[in-house]
Every structure is written in C-alpha cells, then in structure tokens.
Amino acid sequence: MTAEGALALWLEHLAKERRASPRTLEAYGFAGRRYIAFLGQYRGEEIDLQAMGGVSAGEIRAWLAHLRQGERPLSPRSLSQALSAIRTFHGYLDRRLDTPNAALALVRGPKVRPGAPRPVTEDQALGMIAEPALDPDRDGWEVARDQAVLTLLYGCGLRISEALSLKRSDAPIPDTLRITGKGSKTRMVPVLPAVREAIDEYLKAVPFGLDADQPLFRAKRGGALSPRHVQATVQLLRGRLGLPASATPHALRHSFATHLLGAGADLRSIQELLGHASLSTTQRYTEVDAAALLGAYAKAHPHA
Numbered sequence: 001m002t003a004e005g006a007l008a009l010w011l012e013h014l015a016k017e018r019r020a021s022p023r024t025l026e027a028y029g030f031a032g033r034r035y036i037a038f039l040g041q042y043r044g045e046e047i048d049l050q051a052m053g054g055v056s057a058g059e060i061r062a063w064l065a066h067l068r069q070g071e072r073p074l075s076p077r078s079l080s081q082a083l084s085a086i087r088t089f090h091g092y093l094d095r096r097l098d099t100p101n102a103a104l105a106l107v108r109g110p111k112v113r114p115g116a117p118r119p120v121t122e123d124q125a126l127g128m129i130a131e132p133a134l135d136p137d138r139d140g141w142e143v144a145r146d147q148a149v150l151t152l153l154y155g156c157g158l159r160i161s162e163a164l165s166l167k168r169s170d171a172p173i174p175d176t177l178r179i180t181g182k183g184s185k186t187r188m189v190p191v192l193p194a195v196r197e198a199i200d201e202y203l204k205a206v207p208f209g210l211d212a213d214q215p216l217f218r219a220k221r222g223g224a225l226s227p228r229h230v231q232a233t234v235q236l237l238r239g240r241l242g243l244p245a246s247a248t249p250h251a252l253r254h255s256f257a258t259h260l261l262g263a264g265a266d267l268r269s270i271q272e273l274l275g276h277a278s279l280s281t282t283q284r285y286t287e288v289d290a291a292a293l294l295g296a297y298a299k300a301h302p303h304a
Contacts, residue, residue, distance in 0.1 A: 027085065064079055080109045120251050128238070132147055154255060159181065159182075175191055187275045
C-alpha cells in the first residue's frame with residue numbers, strides 16, 4: 001500500500017467513524033499530503049506504508065524546518081497543528097495498519113505561547129443575549145432557548161459542551177450547579193438569578209415533553225441542541241451587532257472571567273469557577289484586564 005492510500009483510509013476513518021468536520025478533514029488532508037510529498041523528495045523515492053514505519057526523528061525535524069521556510073513559512077502555532085495532525089496519522093497507522101513509528105515520541109513541537117483571551121465588553125455580551133428576541137423569523141421558544149444558553153455561558157462561565165450537557169432533571173436550576181468539565185473534573189458554579197430566570201422562561205415555552213434524563217436544550221425538531229447550532233447562532237448575532245470574529249460562544253466564557261477580575265474577584269476564585277487545572281491558565285486574564293486599563297488610560301488621560 002502506498003502512503004497516499006493509507007492517508008485516504010485515515011481521512012475516511014476521520015469522516016465516517018470520528019465524524020470530523022469538513023474543515024478538520026481539509027486541514028489534516030493538506031498536512032498529510034505535504035508530509036508525504038516532503039518525505040518522497042527527501043528520500044528520492046515513492047513512500048509506501050512500510051516506509052512510514054521507518055521515518056526517523058531527523059526526517060520529521062527536517063520536515064518541520066522545511067515548513068518554516070519558503071515564501072509562506074508557518075507560524076509556531078501552525079507548525080504545532082501540523083505536527084499534531086501527523087501524530088494522529090501515525091497513531092492510525094499503528095492501530096489500524098500495524099505500522100508503528102517510535103520516532104515521533106522523540107520530536108518536540110515548537111513552543112506556542114497561548115494568546116490572551118479575547119472577551120467582549122459587558123454591553124456587547126448583554127447585546128448578544130438580547131438580540132435573539134429581535135428576530136421575527138424565530139419561534140418564541142427558540143428565542144427563549146438561545147437566550148438561556150447564552151446567559152448560561154456568560155453568567156456561569158460555562159463551555160458550550162458543559163451548558164449543553166445539562167439534563168431536564170437539573171432544572172429548576174438550584175443556587176449552585178455541579179458541572180463536570182474537562183478531564184471529568186467536577187466543580188461547583190454559583191447561579192445568578194438572571195440565569196435561573198432565563199432557563200425558567202425557556203422551560204415554559206419549549207413545546208416538547210422532556211424526560212428527566214434527556215438533554216435540557218432541544219433543537220427545532222426535538223433532538224438535542226448541538227454546539228454547532230450555538231456557534232452558528234452567535235455568528236449570526238455578531239454580524240447583526242457588528243462584532244468582530246472573536247465574538248464566539250467561548251468569548252462569553254472569557255468575558256465572564258475578565259469582568260469578574262475587573263470587578264475585584266481574585267484569581268484563585270476565578271480559577272475554581274472556570275475549572276482550570278492550573279492557575280497559570282487563569283493568569284492570562286490579567287493580561288486582558290491590564291490591556292483594558294491601559295486603553296482606558298490612553299483615552300482619558302490628557303497627556304496620554
């Protein structure tokens with residue numbers, strides 16, 4: 001089997017078994033084809049499945065160096081993503097095609113400094129929550145649902161997956177929610193009255209009968225609401241409000257933390273509310289707060 005044939009099997013596996021998005025398939029396919037083409041040029045021969053098992057750490061490093069050069073060199077973040085795709089590809093070759101490669105464990109990707117979170121302002125967050133009510137094409141219960149989900153993201157700092165994991169049995173929402181986040185870590189999140197009220201309004205309007213163990217938030221035809229729907233809704237809202245592309249559902253979680261920090265909350269408390277394993281992850285919000293402070297200073301001070 002050729003390496004290209006193995007790549008095609010891997011992409012098919014991602015599409016049909018892993019349900020990868022078209023964008024993920026495109027990115028992984030592009031990285032895989034560039035990788036195989038480079039190995040063919042580097043060795044001066046066609047690369048087959050057996051050769052993939054013998055790729056050395058030096059060859060992988062040479063490929064990464066190649067991606068850093070040329071007219072369009074990749075950034076450290078893009079290099080890290082390309083290497084991650086190739087690691088996944090080799091993992092598939094090991095598990096499904098009995099072609100392991102130990103050299104990948106010897107290769108470290110470039111250091112990528114996490115960018116500062118990009119929250120929206122308080123007015124923008126409130127505008128995103130209020131905007132669904134101005135859509136004449138949405139049924140009233142859909143408006144209530146979208147507002148409830150967005151209020152949860154901003155009012156409790158939840159990830160989309162965490163908000164959509166709530167069951168009917170979780171409502172009426174208590175004063176604190178037990179949330180299971182990344183790594184199956186559990187945290188307690190206080191619930192504001194505005195969040196509880198938004199969910200109550202949704203429950204009054206939803207036209208479906210909900211069993212206790214079923215998802216709380218439902219799609220138009222009655223199935224579980226998907227993260228993609230929330231993302232598409234926010235994309236539509238930010239277009240109406242003239243917000244930047246960084247105004248995503250996750251930006252509401254960033255805004256929750258940034259606005260708490262600006263109001264005087266301490267980092268350790270915010271860490272617990274967000275469910276971060278490391279305080280260093282939460283410390284990124286201090287950069288945002290400092291930037292906002294300097295921006296306000298630059299606008300207000302007469303000598304700025």
